[in-house]
Structures are given as C-alpha cells and as structure tokens.
Amino acid sequence: MDLNLHPRKETARYREIRDLLQGNTIVVCMGNRLTLAGFGMSMPIWSRVIAAVTTADEALEVVREHRPDLFFATEDLEQGYGIDLV
Template identity: 40%
Template sequence: MKLNHVSPARAIEEDEARSLLKGQTIGLVAGNPLLLAAMNLLEFFRGKVLWAVTCEKEALQEAAVQAPDLVILTDELEQGYGPSLIKELKTTAPNTHTLIFLAKETAVVVEECLEAGAEGICFNSNISDGDGDFVKALRAIAKRGVYYPEQVRKKAGYVGANPFAMVLPNDITEREKEVLVGLTEGLSNKELTAIR
C-alpha cells in the first residue's frame, strides 16, 4: 500500500476533518503504541485530544473523569477489546460517540460493534482506498447519525437480496425500514424526518 500524502483529494479531506472536529473533544484508544502516538500527532486532532491510551480499563477511567465528544479506537487493544469498550462507554459516557477501526474484518466482530452501538465502523484495509471513509464517518457522526460503509454492511450481511429478512422481525413497517436504511447511510434525525 502506498499513501499519497500530498494529493489534492487528501488535502480536501483533511480540511473537512478539521472543520468537522472543530469544537469537539477526542479520546484515542489503540493497542499499538506507535499507532496511538501517530494518531495523537495528527494536525487536525491538535488541541482536541483529552487523552490517548492503549487499554480498555484506562479508557473507561479517563472517560469517567473527562468524557470526550468522540472516541476513536481500534478493535485490538493492549488489554481489553474495542467492541467491549464501546458497550461500556455507552453506559458510563452516553453522550460520547465512537468510531472504530477494525483489523479483524469478520462478520462476528462487525456484529459485536453494531450490538455495542458504534456510530462508525471502518476497516483498516480500506484506509488508503476507502473513498474517504474516515471523513464520511465524521460527517455522519456530526449529524448524530451512523456510518457503516458498504464493505462493513456486506460483512454483517446487510447487503444482499433481502437484507431486512436476515436481521429484522417480520412485522417491521415500511417506514421503519426507511429509517433503518437512512441510519446506515448516516442521515441525521432531521434528515430522517424529511424522508417521505
């Protein structure tokens, strides 16, 4: 994989990320200390990071003291597990949103993240060719929506001939289906109410 760090598209994405994160506070959680340090050094995170840790327990302790607006994390932690951390954060810091990057790109892990309540799920393998997944996730979360790119939805079994039959009860209304589709596309509550 080769990253082109000076491309015009990348500069536009960085500007949008900077704009979307304006006024936001961030917690970073990654099991790999090198990755954590690199994330912490990103220019568009400057002045926004409240804390950066490698373990689930440390993240929960920090969030109890200073709950950030957004926690960006990985599934693999030095101690603990990303989806488990998301689930705990939803209890201890309910206003904190989460964006998780998955190294383990399996249906089981995706399902664990969905059940935990992650607002954004991205695959590590799509970082260089994910069509701006990071910025799209930030955009959706800023609108109080969710972002699950097509690769994630496919892995979870939500893309196919009849995805609703796979995961939803039979008595779901058409309106409920529309809302769920809108949520997977990252629509905000205001945008969801405008559908119709």
C-alpha cells in the first residue's frame, strides 16, 4: 500500500469528491474513537464535518440540531447501535 499523507497535488478523485460535497454538511457517529478521528479528518471530508460523536443519544441530538445533508454511522457505538439511527 502506498500511504501518502501529504499529497503534492490534488488528484482527479479528490476534486470530484470535493465538488460532490460542496455546500453539504456531515455528521459522523462511530463507536471506535480512532476510527471516528481518522474518518473525520479524511480529506476532503473534514471541512464538511459539523459534528463527530460516539453514542446514539449524541447522534440524535446533533442531527436534530444541525439537520446535516449526510450522516455516517458504524453499527457498534459506545452506547447504542448505528442501525437504530437509520
């Protein structure tokens, strides 16, 4: 695997994703904090994430408050289950 954390130029795929997410907001709910941090900091997603939480109750609260365009969740959360949020 070629891991390049600091790309020197934008790739066509990066530009495509950036353009698709333009103007959209994202809420992320994941039970594993390392996975949550990695996902939330992914380029170009990070600039669109408005909340990142680890429990079902937190997810419901921020979704009701912010009304995001996209919501990502894992099945196992610190408390609750991601499938219950769908």
